[in-house]
Amino acid sequence: MLHKYNIDIESTLNSGQYFLWELKNDSWYGIYEETILKITEKKGRYDEPIIYEYDSFPEEKDWQKTVFRYDDDYEKIIDEIIKKDNIIYDAIIKHPGLHIMRQNPVQCTLSFICSSNNNIPRIRLILRNISKKFGKKVLWNDMEFYTFPSLKELCKASPFDLQACGLGYRTKFVINAVRDLSNDKINIDKLKEKSYDDAKREILKLDGIGDKIADCILLFSCEKLEAFPIDTWIIKFLNERLLQTIQTDIKIKSKITPNQYKKLSKKIREHYGKYSGYAQQFLYYNIRKENGRKW
DNA sequence: ACCCAGGCCCTTG
DNA sequence: CAAGGGCATGGG
Secondary structure, eight states: OOOTTSOOHHHHHTSSSOOOEEEETTEEEEEETTEEEEEEEEOOOTTSOOEEEEEEESOOTTHHHHHTTTTSOHHHHHHHHHTSOHHHHHHHHHSTTOOOOOOOHHHHHHHHHTTTTOOHHHHHHHHHHHHHHHSOEEEETTEEEEOOOOHHHHHTOOHHHHIIIIIGGGHHHHHHHHHHHHTTSSOGGGGGGSOHHHHHHHHTTSTTOOHHHHHHHHHHHSSOTTOOOOOHHHHHHIIIIIHHHTTOOOOOOSSOOHHHHHHHHHHHHHHHGGGHHHHHHHHHHHHHHHTTOOO
C-alpha cells in the first residue's frame, strides 16, 4: 500500500504545495518553469493498482522521478514518521500515497510569496495571471499553456503589470525578490548545499518571506525535508491536539511570534525527525480535509 | 454586504 | 520580547 510508486495523485497535486496544476480533458497538467508536465491515469482492471502515464513538453525523460521525489526512500520515511504518535499514524493511514513534490526554486519562492494572507484558489489565480502575462505561450495537444516566467522575463515586469495580476500589496515583495534573486544577492540554487539553518537564514533575507514561507520554500524546492511549515491550520491543530502530544510547555494563541515559531519548530523537528516535512504535509492535508475545505 | 485566506512588516509597550 | 494593526484582492 505504501510503495513509493503507488502515488495518490489527487492529494499530492492538490494539497497546497504546488499551485500550477490543473485538470483538463482527464489529464493533469503542471507547469515546471518552462516545461509542461502531463499525467494521465491508465485504466486497468479493477483489481490492478492505478497506473499513470507521464509526458511532457519539451520531452523530459522520467521527469516524474524528480518531481515526485522517487529518489527518496518513501517506505522508509513513512515507516519512520508513522511511529512517532497516533495523530500522524491516523493522518498517514487515511491518505497513503501523498508525496512531497520537488519544485523549481524560483517558481516556488515566488509562489509562496503570493501565498501570504491569501487563499489557495486565489494563489492559483495570481500565478496563472503572472504566467499568462510574462511567460511564453506553448501550444501542445491543441491546448494553450503558459510557462512560468524566468527571472530574466520578470525583471522586465513593471509594478503596474504585476499589480494587474492580482498581487495586491505583495507586488513590491515580488519586485524586490526578483531583483535580489537575479543579481545574486541570494543564490537560491546554492541553498540545497547549505544546512537547514544556514539556508533558512539566507532565504529570510528576501522581502515578504518570514518563517512559514521560508520553510515552505526549503521543503518544496531546496531539499530540506526537515522543514516543518507552521501555518494557521497547524497552529489551530497544535492548540487542539499536537501540543500535548509533543509535550511542551510552550503556550500559544492563534498567532505566534517569530520567537515562538523558532521554539515550536525546533521542538516539532525533534519529535518527528529529519523527515518532519513529510509529517507536516500529511497533517496539513488531514486538518483541511476534516474542516471540509475546498482547494 | 460580509468574512476570510498555507503571513509579513512595522510600530508600540 | 509580545501584541496589535494594516495590508490588496477576490473566493465563498
